[in-house]
Amino acid sequence: SSGINAEYGGSPTQDLAEVVVVGKAWESYPCGLGHFSTDGTHSDTQGSGCKVCADGSHDKRDRFAADTATQATACKECDNSVKKIYYTRDLADKMKKDGCKVCSAPDVVHSNKGECKKCEAGQEYYAVGTDAACNYPDNPTRTTATQVAVTDPAKCTKV
Numbered sequence: 726s727s728g729i730n731a732e733y734g735g736s737p738t739q740d741l742a743e744v745v746v747v748g749k750a751w752e753s754y755p756c757g758l759g760h761f762s763t764d765g766t767h768s769d770t771q772g773s774g775c776k777v778c779a780d781g782s783h784d785k786r787d788r789f790a791a792d793t794a795t796q797a798t799a800c801k802e803c804d805n806s807v808k809k810i811y812y813t814r815d816l817a818d819k820m821k822k823d824g825c826k827v828c829s830a831p832d833v834v835h836s837n838k839g840e841c842k843k844c845e846a847g848q849e850y851y852a853v854g855t856d857a858a859c860n861y862p863d864n865p866t867r868t869t870a871t872q873v874a875v876t877d878p879a880k881c882t883k884v
């Protein structure tokens with residue numbers, strides 16, 4: 726029998742009762758914010774159960790509740806389809822419904838979705854937008870490095 730020996734007062738080994746949280750068995754309790762699993766719940770099976778959202782993604786839920794397991798089956802990717810500037814790395818950011826952080830200019834997200842870095846050789850940081858915070862030069866020279874002065878890349882329409 727597998728059990729836990731209390732080691733005090735000569736108590737014999739006792740099996741633990743099933744763990745119950747807010748009236749739900751542990752295996753049916755939803756993953757915490759910033760975590761996901763195939764069915765959105767914890768598991769007693771080793772190697773399965775809730776995992777932390779990958780870098781570049783975050784929780785879809787705006788709050789945790791005992792009935793949110795169906796929303797914890799996958800994490801939401803930061804949308805870099807138009808602007809390659811959104812990332813998550815820390816669990817605190819992955820726990821937020823809109824947890825994506827914005828890279829500072831002239832950094833962008835590459836294959837590692839948890840970090841921002843400068844463009845690689847042969848690539849150029851380019852931003853388009855009419856907002857004053859997206860103040861990329863209209864016609865930069867291509868013969869020398871362009872000084873990027875974009876103060877808020879999220880205000881640009883494309884990066």
